[in-house]
Amino acid sequence: MYSGPADVRRVVKAxxxxxxxRDFGSLLIVGGSDVYSGAPALAGMAALRxxxxxxIIAAPKxxxxxxxxxxxxxxxxxxxxxxVTSEEIEQLSRLLAASDALVLGPGIGRxxxxxxxxxxxxxxxxxxxxxxxxxxxxxxxxTQAKELLDKVLITPHAGEFKAISGLEAPExxxxxxxxxxxxxxxxxxxxxxKGHDTIVTDGSRAKVNHTGNTGMATAGAGDVLSGIIGAFxxxxxEPFSAAVAGAYIHGVAGDIVCRQKGLHMVASDLIEALxxxxxxxxxxxx
Numbered sequence: 001m002y003s004g005p006a007d008v009r010r011v012v013k014a015x016x017x018x019x020x021x022r023d024f025g026s027l028l029i030v031g032g033s034d035v036y037s038g039a040p041a042l043a044g045m046a047a048l049r050x051x052x053x054x055x056i057i058a059a060p061k062x063x064x065x066x067x068x069x070x071x072x073x074x075x076x077x078x079x080x081x082x083x084v085t086s087e088e089i090e091q092l093s094r095l096l097a098a099s100d101a102l103v104l105g106p107g108i109g110r111x112x113x114x115x116x117x118x119x120x121x122x123x124x125x126x127x128x129x130x131x132x133x134x135x136x137x138x139x140x141x142x143t144q145a146k147e148l149l150d151k152v153l154i155t156p157h158a159g160e161f162k163a164i165s166g167l168e169a170p171e172x173x174x175x176x177x178x179x180x181x182x183x184x185x186x187x188x189x190x191x192x193x194k195g196h197d198t199i200v201t202d203g204s205r206a207k208v209n210h211t212g213n214t215g216m217a218t219a220g221a222g223d224v225l226s227g228i229i230g231a232f233x234x235x236x237x238e239p240f241s242a243a244v245a246g247a248y249i250h251g252v253a254g255d256i257v258c259r260q261k262g263l264h265m266v267a268s269d270l271i272e273a274l275x276x277x278x279x280x281x282x283x284x285x286x
Contacts (some may be wrong), residue, residue: 003200003209003248005281011237013051014283021053024154025234026101029227030092030121031106031136032059033114034082038040039107039136039223041070042267046227047103048073049274050249052234054212055227058095060084063107085113086088093124101131101233105222108224115141122148131233135226139164139195150188154225157194173197173208181206190239192229192247194222200243211251213258219265225250228274252277 005111012157013024017080027047031040033218037059054147055074056075059067064078079088096102102125108114117282132152134142139160142148144150146164157167165183176199184191185203193199229246232238253273 001206001208001216002205003244005244007207008239008250008278008281011232011235011241011280012283013235013276014285016285017172024053024230025100025236026054026056026098027052027101027103027227027230027234029055029057029103029106029230030059030084031104031105031108031138032057032063033084033109034060034062035136036107036109037063037066038220038267041067041074042220042223042271043106043227043230044074045071045102045233045268046224046271046274047192047234048123050231050246050278052227052231056095056099058088058092081113083111083114084108084117084121085139086117087118087283088117089123092121095145096125096130097128099130099234100208100236101133101230103135103226103230105135106138106226110137118142118214119145119148122152123283124179126151129238133226133230133233135222136160137183146187150251153190153229153233153243155192155194155222155229155243157176157222161193165237167195169195173199177201177206177208194241197248198251200240200247202240205240209244209247209251213251213263215258215261215263215265216251216254216270218266221250221254221270222271222280224253233256247276249274 062082067194068076232242256273259270
């Protein structure tokens with residue numbers, strides 16, 4: 001019922017003497033807009049700290065250079081428009097074909113042309129069988145296309161969940177759980193509802209995460225979570241297990257930062273704490 005260390009051990013991939021970055025997955029993050037540049041960068045850096053081999057960001061030209069400047073560890077592809085639009089589908093299809101999983105939504109914004117492009121991007125990813133995590137404003141873009149939730153993982157907070165479901169989620173997890181189960185079952189998706197006690201369910205299975213603290217209620221924390229989960233998806237972990245492990249790791253990182261800095265944390269602090277969380281799960285093979 002509750003997430004824990006065993007959930008992390010299940011998903012952390014062992015490293016061998018002859019391992020290469022390609023053995024640990026390639027994650028494509030599509031996001032950013034003319035206003036938001038930090039979100040996809042946070043997701044990308046979190047994915048790398050969680051162990052993905054390649055962290056690739058496709059972002060509008062208005063912010064691509066800024067994202068590239070955040071870290072030399074990120075591979076950044078500049079799109080042709082100032083926001084994500086349907087005109088980018090051909091380029092994104094090529095990037096999807098070369099990637100192992102997709103995180104769609106960090107910082108993507110609510111422009112009309114972006115909302116129209118998001119279903120097309122999901123269809124392209126589904127066509128070639130890529131695991132998909134949908135977050136942030138990309139969730140809101142599916143309110144009239146809920147059929148696209150089938151077999152994907154969505155990670156809303158309460159406001160985004162209301163936008164996609166029309167339902168108010170109670171604050172306490174015992175009140176949230178039946179609502180989340182029903183939604184996931186009806187739409188065939190894995191739902192991670194963020195909150196004080198994060199819930200992960202696919203309708204039949206469900207786990208509650210108790211790690212984390214109120215200091216994590218800060219801009220970008222959700223993007224870090226998406227990056228962590230995306231890393232596991234790119235390594236072949238099925239969505240429910242990836243989400244459960246990601247929620248636990250994310251919360252433990254927040255608890256480490258809280259012990260160091262109190263409640264005065266920022267999202268990048270969580271990324272820096274990830275190696276401390278994950279090193280105990282490191283496994284080496286011959």
